[in-house]
Structure formats: structure tokens, C-alpha cells
Amino acid sequence: MRTDFSNWTRAVQNKICEITEELEEDKVFTEDNWERAEGGGGITRIIQEGKIFEKAGVNTSEVYGEITAGIRAQLNIVGERFFACGISLVMHPSNPMVPTVHANFRYFEVYNEHDVIIDSWFGGGVDLTPYYLFEEDAIHFHESLAQSCNRFGENWYKKFKQQCDDYFVNHHRNGERRGIGGIFYDHLRPSVEMTPTHLFEFSKSNAEAFIQAYFPIVARRHDLGFSQAQKLWQLHRRGRYVEFNLLHDRGTTFGLKSNGRTESILMSLPLEARFEYDYQSVPNSEEEKLQKILMAPIAWVK
């Protein structure tokens, strides 16, 4: 499974980068290959200041080695060595009418002192952060994920949608969500009913659902006009994205504490953000409408 999952992350990385480059037309990803001193490494691909994407990162990594005290405290796991691989992407479009997206699929193994595997699990997530809400886009996005999830487990969409709403929370902002959610799951452990192959297929299906869910939205919205005030609102919301990632995101803190590559981890931050004191949106505006949804997530799939 290690090799299969790892190979698959690189195949998906290629596919997503190809689709993105087709949309961008003139710009291609730059690639950085990096190695981790303690074992493993990754491939970081970035587009910056493109026609459509202000900043987009599509990264794969495969890291392994000793479970250090830092990693142990962070993950609360028992064992001597670990293996982790995954694909992680964040895309921040320039146009405030196009939502930011984040997706991540990962696989984890834990070994005892005899290098025998004693635990393993799959994790992943896909979530959308719009600046202006197009209801049909939100429904399309969530329905794609729901169809994928419910083919693999009973009520999985409902469950993982809830986990997503519970995870991407700016606790210091009265519980405001980072975006309108999607799915988030972790520690999906193989069992007799739920084979590794089944869970691997689930990851593949979700990655495909992400592609079907997101890029049509980009294609539909990237040519829409917008005002300077709408751009400022986007930059304000991107400030909240930064706050979540640096204050609350476990992936970011795990990466920084396990001596991951800082530039690859912080590729998730938008190119530009604003932190205006006590920002207030205009009553009954589109901005306020979105803000209310961020405070009280909606069931997009009936």
C-alpha cells in the first residue's frame, strides 16, 4: 500500500497540474524536489501570479523515520517508526468570484521496534472557501463529494461533512468557519469489512470528485468582473484563511514540528492578505450573507 498510495499521489499531482496549466494557458508550475534529513522528501509545484491563480500549490510528499517526541506529542501515537505520504493542494484564484480550494489525501503507517506494521490509516479532505456565494456552485461542489462518499460507506458524506464543519473553525472568531466546507476524515483504519483497497479506492474517488467539483466552477467564474471593494473583501477573508492555518491547522503545526519543509507547508498561505481592524461588512450585502453562512453552516445536499 505504501508504494501504491505514493505512486498514486504523484499521478494525481500530474493530472491536477495539467488541468490547471490548461486553464492558465501561459504559465506552468515550477517544481522543487526536496529531501528530509530524517528520511523521505517531496515534490512541491507552485504557480504564482498566473492569469487565473494568484497562488496555487500542488504538493506530494513521502516522509518516514523515527517517531520523535515532537511527532508523538502531536499525533498521540504509540510506536517506533512511521511512514506518511500524501498529496496536498491549495489554490487561491485572483478573481474574488472564484473560490479558494483545499484538498488533501494521505496515508499513514506505524511500526514497532521490529519494523512490524502495528497501525495504519487513511485521511483526507476537500473544502471550498468562496468569497462570493453562488449557490449552484456550493451545491454542485457538495453533491460531487456526497456522491463519492456515499458509494463507499453509509452516511459517510453526512459524517465527513460534519467533521469538516467542525474542523475548519476560527475559534478566536466566535466559531466562524474558514469556508463553506466539504468533507474531512482521518484515522480511517482498514478492517475486515473495510479493506485497504476499499479505502484506497475511496481516496481515488474523492480526488476525482474534487476535480469534477472544482474546475468547472473555475471555468464558469474566472471571467466575471469585480470591483475594487470586492477585491478588498477577498483580501480580508484571506486574512482569516491565514489566521486559521497558522493558529489552528494541525497539518501546518505537524509539518513545522516534524521538520517538514517550511516553504512547502506555508504554500497554503495566500499571496496577499489584509488584516483590517474590526472589519464590518455592510448590512444585507453579499458579504454579510456569506459571513452568516460561515457562522452557521448549511446542508447543501438534501
Add this chain to the structure above:
Amino acid sequence: MRTDFSNWTRAVQNKICEITEELEEDKVFTEDNWERAEGGGGITRIIQEGKIFEKAGVNTSEVYGEITAGIRAQLNIVGERFFACGISLVMHPSNPMVPTVHANFRYFEVYNEHDVIIDSWFGGGVDLTPYYLFEEDAIHFHESLAQSCNRFGENWYKKFKQQCDDYFVNHHRNGERRGIGGIFYDHLRPSVEMTPTHLFEFSKSNAEAFIQAYFPIVARRHDLGFSQAQKLWQLHRRGRYVEFNLLHDRGTTFGLKSNGRTESILMSLPLEARFEYDYQSVPNSEEEKLQKILMAPIAWVK
């Protein structure tokens, strides 16, 4: 001391705001008075998009109440109730030739179950974050602080300068400092030789040294011209300021965990910041020169 220190913070707040408004000419601070449900409150004063300051906050607060589990874990203190008051300010100028400054002076008391004071201490700090280095400014700034510190304790400047260099570190950036430092001290406890009055006078002297150290720099530099590339470098450095404050600053995390007012705490963030992937400064440029100093702090006072 509670009342004296608290009254003094508000007097200094007034003085600093007056000096700032004189420089700004057309713009005055807006003021928000806020209360903390568990006890106390504060006065937050902000200028945004002024002629000189893109964003400047000068806050006082006085908070008290139960030592909750969150506060206990954060501060590692024994006791039932606490009192804390202080002034905290961050000023981000628009012009990249003018440095950002941060200063903070605070006083803390701890009580047992009979409301008897069992511990108290003074803390504070003043530090400078330039985007372009003018050596005479750096020397002037550090000398003002050195003169203040060394009137109150032997080697205090040297000691507190070191503590400042050790505190404002972006550990995830190979130990890069947020700026060129200043002084930082905490847990200065009154004793027979070091009376509360002495330590209070030390706080006052440092606040005066801050005023003498910073505003002449602003007056000297705010009219200098700059290029778009220099503005982008400033925004990149402000990204690092955001990273430090959200990932590493104890004041920020203490504030957010003790149910402080989020808007007042996060006033420290710059109005605008950039997070460019793998930013590289030009070899032998002014930007690279500063970056090297941030990696290896300089002894500005001989």
C-alpha cells in the same frame, strides 16, 4: 501599585497617541472601550490608512479574575486569582523606509484563596522591525534603550537585549528574527533591593526611551521615496511578522486563550502582508543585507 500602574498606562497611551496624531496631521485615533465578561476590560485606539501609519494600535487593558485552567497552563502559575494591566502598541508605517515598532509594559499580581497577594512582577519590551536598515537609526534606537536600562540595573541592557533576540525568533525559518530587536524582560519581581517603586520607575523610563527612540526615526524617514519593489519587500517582511505573531508570540496566544478581545489582540497584524513562495532576495542587495542581520543579531551598542 495596581492603581498606579493602571493609571500610568492610560497616561502614556494618551501621550503616545498625541505624538502620533501630531505626525499624522489629518487623522486621529478611533477608540473602542471594551469589557471582559470575566472581569476588567480595555481601551483600544487604532489609526488605519493614515498619511504615515498604514496601521497603528495603542491599547491599554486591565483584566482580572479567576486563574482558569487555560491561563494556568499558559503562564505556569500557582494561585487562585490574578490581576494584569498593561499598555501594548504596534505601529506599521506605510513607507518601507520607516520601521515598524512594538512596545509593551505590563504588571501582574497573583492572589491566593484569601485574596492575599502571593506574587507580582513587571514585564516589558520595545523592539524595532526595519525593512531597510539605516545604521544610525538602529544605533540611536538601541542606545536610547541602553541608557534607560543601565540606570536601573547592572548589565540590564545587555541582558534584556539578549532576551529580546532570543524571543522574537521565527523558529520555523531557521531562527530568523522578526526584526533588529531592542529589549525584552519578564517576571521582574520586587525584592528588598529592587522595590516596586524602582521597577515602576524602570517601566516609565523605558516608555520614555521608546518615545525618544522611535518618533525621531519616523520624522527623519517618512518623506523618503521608495520603489514598488521596495514596497513588495516590506509586504514580504510583514508576512514574516504575521507568521511570528500567530505561530510563536506568547502574548497573542495568552490573549486569545484568556478570552481577551480578539480585535484588540490582532491589531498587531499589519494591514497588508504577502506570502510569496520561496522568496529570494537579490545577492548583495539592501534586502539581503538586512536578512543576514536578522539571522545573526548585531551588538548595536559598544
